[in-house]
Amino acid sequence: MTTIATTNPATERVEQTFDALSEDAIDRYVGRAAEAFASYRLTPVGRRAAWMSAAADILDEEADRIGAMVTAEMGKTFTAAKAEARKCAHACRYYAEHAEGFLADRPADAEAVGASGAYVRYQPLGPVLAVMPWNFPLWQVIRFAAPGLMAGNVGLLKHASNVPRTALFLEDLFRRAGFPEGVFQTLLIGSRQVERVLRDPRVRAATLTGSEPAGRSVAAIAGDEIKPTVLELGGSDPFVVMPSADVAAAAEAAATSRCLNNGQSCISAKRFIADIGVADEFERRFVEAMRDRTVGDPMDEGTDVGPLASEQGRADVEALVADAVGKGATVLCGGERPAGPGWFYPPTVISGVTPEMRMFHEEVFGPVASLFRVRGVSEAVELANATGFGLGSNAWTREPDEQERFVRELDAGQVFINGMTTSYPELPFGGVKRSGYGRELSQEGVHAFCDAKSVWIK
Numbered sequence: 001m002t003t004i005a006t007t008n009p010a011t012e013r014v015e016q017t018f019d020a021l022s023e024d025a026i027d028r029y030v031g032r033a034a035e036a037f038a039s040y041r042l043t044p045v046g047r048r049a050a051w052m053s054a055a056a057d058i059l060d061e062e063a064d065r066i067g068a069m070v071t072a073e074m075g076k077t078f079t080a081a082k083a084e085a086r087k088c089a090h091a092c093r094y095y096a097e098h099a100e101g102f103l104a105d106r107p108a109d110a111e112a113v114g115a116s117g118a119y120v121r122y123q124p125l126g127p128v129l130a131v132m133p134w135n136f137p138l139w140q141v142i143r144f145a146a147p148g149l150m151a152g153n154v155g156l157l158k159h160a161s162n163v164p165r166t167a168l169f170l171e172d173l174f175r176r177a178g179f180p181e182g183v184f185q186t187l188l189i190g191s192r193q194v195e196r197v198l199r200d201p202r203v204r205a206a207t208l209t210g211s212e213p214a215g216r217s218v219a220a221i222a223g224d225e226i227k228p229t230v231l232e233l234g235g236s237d238p239f240v241v242m243p244s245a246d247v248a249a250a251a252e253a254a255a256t257s258r259c260l261n262n263g264q265s266c267i268s269a270k271r272f273i274a275d276i277g278v279a280d281e282f283e284r285r286f287v288e289a290m291r292d293r294t295v296g297d298p299m300d301e302g303t304d305v306g307p308l309a310s311e312q313g314r315a316d317v318e319a320l321v322a323d324a325v326g327k328g329a330t331v332l333c334g335g336e337r338p339a340g341p342g343w344f345y346p347p348t349v350i351s352g353v354t355p356e357m358r359m360f361h362e363e364v365f366g367p368v369a370s371l372f373r374v375r376g377v378s379e380a381v382e383l384a385n386a387t388g389f390g391l392g393s394n395a396w397t398r399e400p401d402e403q404e405r406f407v408r409e410l411d412a413g414q415v416f417i418n419g420m421t422t423s424y425p426e427l428p429f430g431g432v433k434r435s436g437y438g439r440e441l442s443q444e445g446v447h448a449f450c451d452a453k454s455v456w457i458k
Contacts, residue, residue, distance in 0.1 A: 002190025004161045009075035009307040010298055010342045018164045021189050026197060029185050033127040033154050034202040036182030041124050041152045043180075045103060048150055049096040055177035056092035059085050059138075066138070066169065068299070073163045074134045075307040075343070076261050077298045088142040094425040095446070099150035102446040108454075117457035122450040124152030125228070126204035129197055131218060133210045134160035134309055135264045140209050141170050143429070145184060147445035149174070155184045156203065158194055162309065195221050205229065205449050209266075212434060230438030230448050232266070232430055234363040235391030237421060238384035239269035240406065242377070243277035245396035245418070251285030253420045254369070257394070259293050259347050262306050263367030264313070266435075267392040267414070267421045270363065271370045273380050279373045283351070287332050290347040290369070295338065307343040308366055314343045317366035324350055324357045332371070355386075363389065377402055385411045391431035392421035413439075 004018040021029070059066065067081035076084075108118040128148055132140045137159065145155050159167035167186045174184040187197065191214070198206055198221050208218045209232040222229045239257065241250045257269040274282040298306030308314045314337065321335055334348030348368040353359050359370055374380045384393060392414040395406035407415050413431040414421055423429045423441060430439040438448060 002161055002192070004164050004188055004190070006073050006165050007162060007310075008072050009309050012311070012341050012343070015072065016165065018188055020193070021187060023196070026187065026189065026193065029156065029187055030127065030197065030200050030202050032182040033156055033185060036180055037124075037126050037154045040154055040180055040183050041126075043152070045100045045150065048152070048179075049099065051174075051178040052092050052096040052099075052146060052150060055173055055179075056089040056096070058173055058176060059089035059092065063089075069165050069169065070137055070163075071298050071306070073165055074137060074309045075298055076264075077303050077306050079301060080261060084136060084138050088138050088146075091139075091142050091425040091441075092146050095146040095150045098443075099147070099446055102443045103151060103450075105455075110457075113456060115456045115458055117455070119455050121453045121455055122151070122447060123453055125449045125451060126153065127156055127202055128153050128449050129156045129158065129194070129203050129206040131158045131194060131206065131208040131210060131214065132160065134163045135261055135266075137163040137166040138170070139423075143423070143425075143440050143445065144207050145170070145174070146425075147441070148449055149179065149183065151446050151450050153205075153449050154182065156197065157184070157186045158189055158197070159186065161190060164188060194218065198222060198227070199225055203227070207438075207440075207448070208232070215436060228449065230430070230440060231436035232391075232438075232440065233434060233436040234389055235266040235268075235431065235435050236271055236363045236387045236389045237267060237269045237392045237394065237412070238387075238410070239272045239394040240380045240384055240396065241272070241274045241278055241282050242380070242395070242397035242399065242402055243275050244398040244402070245278065246398075247278050247281050248285060249418075250396040251282055251289055253394075254282075254286050255289035255293065255347070257420045258290070258369045259305050259367045262298075262308055263317075263345070263347075264309060264365050266363075267423065269392075269394055269421065270368075271372065271384070271387070273372045273374055273383055275380065276373055276375050283332070283371060286369070286371070287349050290349055290367075291333050293347045293367075295344055295346055305344075305347060305367055308345055309343070311343050313365060314345050317345055317364060317368060320359045320362060320364050321348065321350065321368060324353055324359045327354070327357050329353050329357060329359075334368070361387065377405055381405065381409045385409075388434040389431070390433035391435035392416065394419070394421055
C-alpha cells in the first residue's frame, strides 16, 4: 500500500496522512472527467480565460499560505515557495491572454490543394492524465494545466505521494476560480494505479515529469494504448565558462543554479566545465559562493538551502558522493550531512570526477556540483554532450562565434548564454535524448494535446 502523507522534511514528522482512492472511486473520477469534457470543450475560450485569470488572482493573493504549505511538504525555502506560487500566477495570466491566438485557425494554401478554403483547426483531445513530481509541486502542474485547460482539455492529476496537500489545493484552486466540476481533479493514488487510469479508454493522453523509469513505464503503456505523451525526465546540465566570460557573475549564477530548490531541479546546472584559462578563478569563486550558502530552517527568510525532500533522496546523494570519493574524486567543500533532525545536505563541490564514477553518468538530485577543466570550445562541447541527458545547458562567453557554436552544438532542449537556465511561459520547455520528448509552455504547450485538424472546403 502506497503511503500518501505530508512528512515535513525539516523535522521528519508526519503531519497528515491520506487514504488512497478505491478502484470504484477512480472510476467515478474518470467518468466525471469524461462528462465534463463533453461540455467544457464547447466553452468559449474567453470564458476559460476569465476562469484562468481568477486562478491567477488566487495564487497571488494567497501566496504566503500556499508557500507555507509547499515548504512543509517538500522542504523548499519559504521564499522560493512563495515565488513559485507567483510564477504560476504569471503563467495562468499568460495563457488567459494568449491562448485564443494560439488556438486560432491557421490558414493553408487553398489554391495549392484545389479548394476554395483550407485551414488547420486545433481541437482538444479530452481527459489528460498528468503524473507530476514533488520538486516544483505547483509549477510542474500549472505548466501543464494552464495551457491544457485553455485548449479545452480536462485534467486528471496523479501527484507525487509526498505532496498530497498541494495536490488537493490545486483541484480546489481551479474549482474556486470557476472552472466547471470535473474539469480538473486530483487522484490520490499510488504509482501502481497509474496503469489502470492510463488504460481507461476515456483518458486520451498523458504527460509525465519525473524519473526515467517512470517515463519508460508511462510511455510503454501509452504506446500500447496508442495515446500521445509528453515526457520531461531528468537532466545533468552542463555549465560552461570560457575565458571571455564575466567569471564573477558566472560563479555566482553557478552557485545559485546548483542550490536552487535545495539542489532538486532537473534544469539546474550540475556539471561545471571551466576553460583552463579561467578555471582557477572560477573554482575559487564558485567554491566560496557554495560555502556561503546558508543551510537551515526553510521557513527562515535568511535560509538559502533547506532539506532534501526525503530520507531516501539524501541517501541517494550520499551514495553518489561516496562512490566518487572512493574512486579518487576530491571534495572541495561540503560532502557531509549535518547533525540533527531533517534531511539536510550541504552545498558540495567535487573535482576529479571521471567516467568510472556514477556521478559522471547519473543525475545528482541534491546540491552537489561536479567541476571539470577543458581546453577550448571543442573540448567543452564534447564533455558537455558526454551524457545521456539533454534538458538544459548554460554557456558563458562574450565571443559571438563561441556563442553560436554552443547554440548549434550543445545537445539540449534549451541553451542559455550568459544566464542561468530557467523556464518561462513564453518559451517552449523540454528535452532531448534521455531527458524526454515533447514540449510544454509557449504555443507548443497549448498544441501538445490538440488535434491539428486539417479542413478542406470545395
